[in-house]
Amino acid sequence: MGIISDNIFREGRILIPGGVNSPVRAFKSVGGNPIFIDRAKGSKMFDVDGKEYIDYVGSWGPMIVGHANKHVTKAINEAVAKGSSFGAPSPLEVALASKIVKAVPSIEMVRMVNSGTEAAMSAIRLARAYTNRDRIIKFDGCYHGHADSLLVKVGSGGATLGIPDSLGVPKDFAKYTTSLPYNDIDALTKIMEKEGDSIAAVIIEPIVGNAGVIRPIEGFLEAVRKVTEEQGTLLIVDEVMTGFRVAYGGAQTIFNIKPDLTCLGKIIGGGLPVGAYGGRRDIMSMVAPEGAVYQAGTLSGNPVAMAAGLATLEVIAKDNDFYPKLEAKTKKLTAGIREGAAKAGIPIYLPEAGSMFSIFFTDKEVRNYADAQGTNVAQFREWFHLMLDEGIYLPPSPFESYFVSSAHTGNDIDRTIEAAKKAFKGVTA
Numbered sequence: 408m409g410i411i412s413d414n415i416f417r418e419g420r421i422l423i424p425g426g427v428n429s430p431v432r433a434f435k436s437v438g439g440n441p442i443f444i445d446r447a448k449g450s451k452m453f454d455v456d457g458k459e460y461i462d463y464v465g466s467w468g469p470m471i472v473g474h475a476n477k478h479v480t481k482a483i484n485e486a487v488a489k490g491s492s493f494g495a496p497s498p499l500e501v502a503l504a505s506k507i508v509k510a511v512p513s514i515e516m517v518r519m520v521n522s523g524t525e526a527a528m529s530a531i532r533l534a535r536a537y538t539n540r541d542r543i544i545k546f547d548g549c550y551h552g553h554a555d556s557l558l559v560k561v562g563s564g565g566a567t568l569g570i571p572d573s574l575g576v577p578k579d580f581a582k583y584t585t586s587l588p589y590n591d592i593d594a595l596t597k598i599m600e601k602e603g604d605s606i607a608a609v610i611i612e613p614i615v616g617n618a619g620v621i622r623p624i625e626g627f628l629e630a631v632r633k634v635t636e637e638q639g640t641l642l643i644v645d646e647v648m649t650g651f652r653v654a655y656g657g658a659q660t661i662f663n664i665k666p667d668l669t670c671l672g673k674i675i676g677g678g679l680p681v682g683a684y685g686g687r688r689d690i691m692s693m694v695a696p697e698g699a700v701y702q703a704g705t706l707s708g709n710p711v712a713m714a715a716g717l718a719t720l721e722v723i724a725k726d727n728d729f730y731p732k733l734e735a736k737t738k739k740l741t742a743g744i745r746e747g748a749a750k751a752g753i754p755i756y757l758p759e760a761g762s763m764f765s766i767f768f769t770d771k772e773v774r775n776y777a778d779a780q781g782t783n784v785a786q787f788r789e790w791f792h793l794m795l796d797e798g799i800y801l802p803p804s805p806f807e808s809y810f811v812s813s814a815h816t817g818n819d820i821d822r823t824i825e826a827a828k829k830a831f832k833g834v835t836a
């Protein structure tokens with residue numbers, strides 16, 4: 408948008424595919440050039456042209472205590488001064504593992520990796536080893552990273568670019584993955600009753616965040632747990648986005664679901680590259696070197712990343728009302744947005760889960776990926792750019808979640824509501 412940003416993008420496109428290191432950043436589904444960021448602090452991001460934005464992307468989830476939080480930055484600085492990587496165990500790894508095991512009741516043991524992609528990929532391998540089965544089931548619109556067997560009917564990036572999800576995934580790999588409509592208990596029960604004994608794992612986002620926000624209907628997660636248990640199929644709950652976001656112990660503590668394995672990422676890295684998978688001790692004990700399921704990483708458990716994650720969880724835990732306050736702030740914002748849309752006569756559907764929400768331009772309820780895809784993308788595009796002009800930075804795709812952080816102030820919320828009211832008036836009805 409700014410001159411400096413556009414110039415950097417022009418050069419970046421020659422050197423980096425699409426000028427970006429992750430597809431959705433490229434503004435492809437909203438049009439226009441991406442904005443290059445110089446720095447961020449609290450709820451704000453500042454681009455290279457000096458324009459300020461109230462940020463609702465939050466690095467796609469990790470920045471729940473805001474950008475460059477003092478406590479987190481201090482912990483990172485202290486850690487890096489002691490050396491940025493050892494390739495040998497450090498006490499910080501055990502400290503973060505302990506925090507995770509205490510926070511998430513279903514996790515008895517946990518292995519740190521470098522991304523959510525790695526976490527999901529490794530959990531699948533482990534589930535296949537444990538059950539001695541090859542097939543997996545996922546749900547349309549759920550994203551579990553970009554490993555081959557999981558790039559089937561993914562949301563966000565995939566939704567934006569359209570199906571098929573990716574070239575380069577051998578049919579022989581994809582054939583082991585079955586994707587079912589989210590919230591469809593019958594579809595899942597039917598296949599599990601018939602073919603469950605060949606299914607290693609069912610992997611699911613307990614609240615979908617990667618097709619916009621889609622909440623599980625009453626009884627859905629319970630049904631998923633029940634049919635998997637009956638068939639000896641492992642349940643992998645992917646809480647890379649929802650873990651420490653919708654509640655300290657993740658969505659599984661809200662819905663009271665006990666998965667066999669859980670994937671984490673985003674918040675537990677405090678803005679540094681981290682993922683983790685964990686769960687039942689008898690399953691996790693199969694991971695090398697304790698067991699024969701190989702999985703490794705040069706930078707896994709990196710001390711600087713562990714310090715950032717630990718410090719973030721400390722900031723959250725310091726405040727007994729951290730989640731209620733965050734939720735109340737989000738509710739105020741979403742109520743204001745709904746009101747603005749209604750006043751402008753623009754129908755929207757705005758699902759929320761704690762400090763996560765999204766906006767679909769539609770007059771219908773969105774219960775699955777097909778519903779999400781049927782919403783008005785042209786209106787979203789207009790809304791996105793009008794909000795950007797007002798200095799509000801939203802996810803540049805209709806199929807992504809918005810995130811509120813503890814650093815967002817009352818003034819930020821008020822300003823955002825005002826901007827939203829104005830923007831909705833500019834959206835073509």
Ligand SMILES: *Cc1c(COP(=O)(O)O)cnc(C)c1O
Binds near residue numbers: 522523550
């Ligand atoms: C972000 C995300 C991933 C992938 O994590 P990366 O760190 O981007 O590899 C996997 N699953 C879910 C639910 C996510 O939100």
